[in-house]
Every structure is written in C-alpha cells, then in structure tokens.
Amino acid sequence: MGRSHTPTFRLDCEGGEIFTGSTSWDCKRDGRPTPRNIEKFLTGYLQSCAAGGVNEHLCRPGRTAQGEPTRRLPALPRRARVVRQRTGETVAEWAHPPFLTF
Secondary structure (H helix, E strand, O other): OOOOOOOOOOEEOOOOOOOOOEEEEOOHHHHHOOOOHHHHHHHHHHOOOOOOOOOHHHHHEEEEEOEEEEOOOOOOOOOEEEEEOOOEEEEEEEEEOOOOOO
C-alpha cells in the first residue's frame, strides 16, 4: 500500500465558475506562494481550458455573435489564497483585478 502525504500548502479559491474550492500548492512546480505566482497559476489554468488545452472539456459550449458554436472560457475566481495546511495560516492572497489580460 502507498503512503498518504498531506501537502504543506493548499490553494483556496472563491467565486469562480469552474475553479472553486481547494487544490494542493506545490512549491517545486508553482513557486513560492506569492500573489504573482497565484495569478500565474490561475491564468495558466484558464489557458488550459482554451481550445486544444488539457481542460478544454470543462468549458461551456456557447455561440458567437454570428451564431457559430464556440466554447466559452470560465471566469477566474474573485479571490484566492494559499494556506499553510498545518496551522491554517494564510501565506499569500490574490484578488481579481478589475481587468486582467494575458
């Protein structure tokens, strides 16, 4: 049997369409928990939902203004924070700016 492992940090997101809830934060993959790295993680996730991305299946089908079928990208969460699992301490926070481009 394998051993279970509790990650040191978790990412909590609030107010998104698809990405709401918690996931582990891996410092080796995602970098130190900072607001900038949280934004990079979330925009990378959003880009993975685009056509041809690994999470394309999560996008909602929709229609363009001309009536063509399309897949609509989800909105980013309003707020996200990285929490130290053991103590519940918030290590870094990020809030959605009024306009975000990538």
